[in-house]
Amino acid sequence: MSLRIYNTLSRSKELLQPIEDNHVKLYVCGITSYDYCHIGHARSALVFDMVVRYLRYRGYRVTFVRNFTDIDDKIIRRASEQDMDAAALALRFIDEFYTDMDALGTLRPDLEPKATEHIQEMVELIQLLVDKGMAYPSGGDVYFRVNRYADYGRLSGRSVEDMQAGARIEVNEQKEHPMDFVLWKGAKPGEPKWTSPWGEGRPGWHIECSAMSRKYLGDTFDIHGGGKDLIFPHHENEIAQSCGASGLEFANLWMHHGFVTIKDEKMSKSLGNFLTIRDVLQEYSAEELRLFIFSTQYRNPLDFSQAALEDARTGLDRIYECLAQVAQLSPAAEAKGSVVSGKDREKLESLETRFQRAMDNDFNTAQALGQFFETVKLVNKILRTSGAQMHQEDCILLEEAAAKIRQLGDIVGILQRDPVGVMAEKRAQVLAKTDLSEEDIAELIEKRNAARAAKDWATSDQVRDQLLAVDIVLQDGPGGTVWDIRK
């Protein structure tokens, strides 16, 4: 089996073949830090978190670099609105970003370079482009000469002519060609600035990724990732700069994830239809959010809704409940023998293979999660068939299946909490909202059972309704009455 990844550059799935044997070098475009992150940023972070975890699980060494854009027009504008220093604003939202990422439980990248700490590298790269005639200074700025890079447009699948036909390019008299883009911006009064051979100013947006990826991963590396909205112009321009400077290939594989939408419209700051990560985490757990996000393959759009999050919550609970039951199994000495058919055993044991097959197909987490649910269904069936009399052999089989689910769950970042603990915690949360203690409930159950024994259904139902009013549900089973929280 081998891992195939969709490459935006070739518009097809390609075999992952790292340049250095077994070592994957990955660069992902991170945030521009001027505001709180929304669910779209969460998807980006979680998708690449999953990619890195899966690659490592598959035995690759991964060097994961994700940058911070900490100098940019938006940062400067926001800072001046708030009468703040641009650097301080950027730093503050990097802190907020970490708070959100920690809450989501994402792994830290190996390197997290900031643009402002690599001005020198950018200046050198721009100088190289100027020396090669691929860039030119003009009016305090420096521009990339698009016509000098023959392959311009190969990532986004458009030609310079096509784009001019679009005529949405701002008129700028300093450019030789309307499609030329800025590498270095001359500073206006009061703006943050650095010195350069072309005067004081700051880097253009695209050059930072070219300079930092080059510094940490080399001229050519394996995978470059980001959101679909970065394909043009950001990544197209990165390719032009990097390939223009080095004369070599830049990234071999380009991975782009789809957007999070709300009512089928892209979630974005400009549309104002966004929810921040912390908004959502107030209502839902990180694992619930992850299950929701991974229920769709990363390249497809993902429509955010309360109902979808609720579905994810229900689904996650279902798996946890199954795991909790398995965790509490103990073999019965009097059990006759295994009740598991050879076919079912095979299916349980093939979970990892099925999971890998799905993930190897361009990280198809939706399909991979389906394997979890199929396994849960099968485990539940076996639990039910055995009843209280489970043979040791079957116990072991189920415990192994449960352990495997949790091990693989770690790749998408779910099912990492103690299943029995999760169930207990949910009960404790509901209890906390009532005046009742566990003992009070036990007493009420006893009172009700006495009524039931006397066939006094009115009293029995009254007790049940009383508890139901505070979201506590009574369940009469063969083993007696237990209580649980209302779902």
Next chain:
RNA sequence: GGCGACGUAGCCAAGUGGUAAGGCAGUGGUCUGCAAAACCAUUAUUCAGCGGUUCAAAUCCGCUCGUCGCCUCCA
């Protein structure tokens, strides 16, 4: 206007040439005094529409309709 993606059951979502995974909801059943919860079973002769290629198409090709995205900051 240019470029691109998508359209699969009530909803979400896999499947990318060999006869429709999975989740949620629904329905039936087990359990129960009745319930509830849980569990089990079940739910698309059909994949936006129309043509074409093929022994075989949701999957490939063409056209039509619809939705969305990029072309300006954007994950």
